[in-house]
Amino acid sequence: MIEVKNVSKKFGDKDVLKNISGVFKRGMTNMIIGASGTGKSVLLKNIVGLVIPDEGKVLYDERDFIKASKEEKKDIRQEIGMLFQGSALFDSKTVEENVRFPLDMLTQMPLDAKMDRVHFCLKRVGLENAAKKTPSEISGGMKKRVGIARAIALETTRYLFCDEPNSGLDPLTSIRIDNLIQEITQEYDITTIIVSHDMNSVMEIGEYIMFLHQGEKKWEGSNETLFDSDVPELNEFLFSNKLMRRFKNEPSSA
Template identity: 55%
Template sequence: MITLKNVYKSFDGNEVLKDISTSFEPGKTNLIIGRSGSGKTVLLKSILGLFEVDRGEIWYNDRDFTKISEKERKFLRKEIGMVFQGGALFDSINVEGNVRFPLDMFTEMSSAEKNKRVEFCLDHVNIEKQAFKLSPSEISGGMQKRVAIARAIALNPKYLFCDEPNSGLDPETATVIDKLIQALTKEFQMTTIINTHDMNSVIEIGESVLFISKGHKEWVGTKHEILDSGNQKLDDFIFANKLYAQMKGK
């Protein structure tokens, strides 16, 4: 579990996060949603420690990330997997090598153990063996995202972060990626946090949804509750997304 207590963050006097307290549970797909500029990306980066918060606490189970030493932070980061918005695969390394990279960097596994782990991870994201030796440029966007997810789980993380994992994907492939992330979250009981603006993702896998607006926590609930939230700002956000989707489809 990851728990935030009264988190504040500002840049040049502009308060971007304002007194955010919430919890993200293990074994669930926890989504952060909000308009562009709402603070959701700053929130995700603050939880990851890429930004230092001004005030507040960020707990990874029983460890307050804001107070532990740099050595302890490095150890904790080994428990974190990250799926970046663009996939962020290494173009000069094949599929197999991309997944093997964190194992080479952070473990003392034997070559045989690494090979076994790589195959395990790629199999779990439904990448067939004939694709292992291909470069990222030789596979589809959906496959690239699946390889990125395989790399993210290579170290068997307790915590998985996904930044707009469906960016650039068609709706059908986006749903496949959503379901894959959800299945892996449940199988490995990870605390998964997904930063997204995609309402389809919310409806598909929003087991816990945090909506933020102008740096404030506006609403928390499930995909079943979101359409009857009674929160006007959330209703406006949902309507804007639906309207955008309709216009895009024309």
């Protein structure tokens, strides 16, 4: 579980995050959603320690990340897997070398054990036959899978952060990636936080959703309750496209 308590952040005189609190539970796909420029990525950066909040706390299973010693921070970082926007793979390395990268950087494991782990992770994401390929030889969806395999390569992974995991993917591949992230979250009992403005993803896997608007948390809930809200900013966000407006105006056939 990750708890964010009263987090605020200013850049210059601009309040980018205003007193944000929320609980991201273990074994659940938690999402931070909102329009562009509303503070989603800055909140994620505050959670992972790339940005230090001006005020507030970030607790990793009760461990205060901001106040933690260097050693404690190192321990927490070993438990974090990141799936970056655009996958961020090394083009010159093979798929297998990309997945091995965190093991090379952060562990003293013998090579045999590393390779076993790499192949286990590649198998889990359905890429056991692509181990020797380079990123330029595989599709966008496969690259995301490599990114997921790399994010869970460390056996210590307890937290998974995904920044726009579906960017650049077609809707069907996006849903497959969403489902894979959700399965892995449940299977390994990970606390997953996904930053997204993809409504398909939100509806597919948004078990806990935090909606940000201009740096403020305006709503929280699940994909089950998303459409019951009377928060104008959320409704404006949800019904910003024609398809959703049509869905809103169609009487239910149920």
